[in-house]
Amino acid sequence: MTHLSYIKNSSKLAKAFLCLFAMTLTVSCDFEYELPEAGSITDITAPMASFSASQSEDNYLSYSFSNLSSSAINFEWDLGDGNTSTSKDVSNTYVSEGSYVVVLTVSDALGAKNTISKIVTVVKPPAPAAKVPTVLEASFEDNTLPDGTGDGRDSWRNDFGGVIQITSSPVQDGKQAAKFPSAGDRVAYQSGLEVTPNTDYVITYYYTIKTSPEGSITLNVLGGTIGSLSEVSSKSLASHVGTDQTDANTYVKVDLEFNSGANDAISLLITNEGSESRLDNVSIDLK
């Protein structure tokens, strides 16, 4: 029973509230237009202009502009050469090389604006020139390192064998050449010769071997570097085994072609067998 009377009471109360509420509603209607900003929300997503530019693959004067703006519906492009557009994304072909100031102005439905400008420098992309590696101490001469020092073989020292000897006669070029004694325990190795991948090169060098006993001198072009001689076969790009023993005083010219393959750098490895050999004047050029 107590519960019921409570509900009755409360319903009376509710009626009273309802009346009050209705009154306030009618009253508040009069103030609606006098308080236009009350309760309105500020625009927290103002337009932000943003774009990126990319040069066309087949015509370097053509650019595509990607519109990356947010909260914007109207776009005004000034492409810097007098051309304008109101499209979202645009592309433009410039008449000539030069710097152009590209301005993008964006706005939203409230008329809020935002502007960004970027300088687009139109230049012909340089044709990628293939690298030509420079062999250090290529002719085994003294003081020919870039800093003017060196004993003619400093660039060729390694852990794979003894250091090569230097001979002054016979030579093919300059005053000195590399000498490999008959024991075959000397090794010349030079790494870090920078090349362009997948490019055809030719390496030129000169060798001579004593007329007896039978022997040979081998030059290997290796992709990358090696940590031990066991890696030679797997990393060899090209090799030449010189076996011409007709005259110990006449150098034989070798032109060895190779393709650099998947390598940014190559190494050279020179070894001999059986007979005292000499080698001189190494150079690498594009084929």
Add this chain to the structure above:
Amino acid sequence: MKHIKYIALAFIGGLSISCETNFLEPVPEVAVSSAGYFQNDEQIETGVMGIYDAIQGVNSTSLDDNRGVQIEYYVTEMRSDNTRTKSQEGEAAQFEEFNVTTQNGLVANYYRSFFNVIYRANLVLDNLENATAGSSAKFEAEAKFARAYAYFNLVRLFGDLPLVDALIGPLDTDIAFTRVPAANIYELIVSDFEFAANNLDNSQKNRASRAAAQGLLAKVHLTLGNYTQAQVLCESVIGGDYSLASNFSDIFYNESNNEVIFAVGYNPGVEADSQDFSAEWMNGVGRTAGVNYVTNEAIEALEAFGGDRATLSYRQDLSQATQYQVTKYLPNGEDGGADGKSFNTDATMSGNDWIVLRYADVLLMHVESILAGGQATSATAAISSFQQVRNRAGITSSVSEITKQDLLNERRVELAFENQRLFDLIRFGVAQEQLALFSGANGYGFSATDLLLPIPQREINLSNGKMTQNPGY
């Protein structure tokens, strides 16, 4: 009565002493949970299988289930100029029309599915301490492979992403909702794939392998412009255990052939282990009226550059002559009879494996790495790889120079409907140009910002304002 008080007190005391964590959070004895599981190799391997299960996705008509790679064609191929819906209906049509909304359920499902792959990979990585020394590295490699694969797909689709490289809980909102630059995501992808390549062999096709890691890493490097690294990886795969299938259709209908490097495995007729995309691509066989239908532009390309591949890649819809269907993944290899939609087996539970990486893709990536961003190449190694792919398709005329456009055309017809086209266009730097033309010709609404999908709105909502949306959405 006094005694009872003491007894009660003692009892309460006893209770409070025994209230340790294992009392309040007991390890269930009759059900399996991740806490306390992963005690040995066998159990950890089930965790590894769980990762593949997440990639495989749930064969279901509900987008509440993680559909995994089964819905990947929506967010990749149907956003390219290769395919579209048959009847331009529903949220599926948003992809071809380039007006994907932030509420698109397929986008949200793909995002969630692949972050679930990442979660499951992190779960395995977090529980490696109980693995034997012999198995630990392999489990780690498989988990990292899957994590890198998932992130590579996600970062190309969404751009900057939360970087989740360890297990996180519901309270780790900073990690879950902070978008880090794509470059940082790529660092994780590269190191994960490298670990996988160094610790796996080539014994599996439905699980990670060394060649799969190397091949996908090559694609990562091509995307990043590291051409020499990509070339080395491609050459390593080319010198290995794989070869082109002599017959193009064998790639898809003779499963685990020697061309397949990595495929997501499915089994027919088993709801938990089958896929439905084969059915969805037919006329009203699946839940949709037909999706991933072939565009006129793709037909033109296939007829012009495809050789034998044209007839093996698409066909006229036998029930609707104006429409064209993909024939690379016909349900369980059946052609659907006279009307093209009558299958003896249940097409909605198809068993066709989804090929993620195959040898022809690696050969063409090899060409791309030698092209190295240039306009043309005549390098012998590139021509050899290129020619192998064309020869198999019956195009045996010899090539002396390969232009960038030649390579893009070749990739389009060789890998048509294999979810490569969109990524190829982006990687080759021609997506905006090409898709704007395609969109204009078909009355669609492409703009440059459509190259990235929107971050699903529910992620943004859950992030409490922390997560930002991609531009244009």
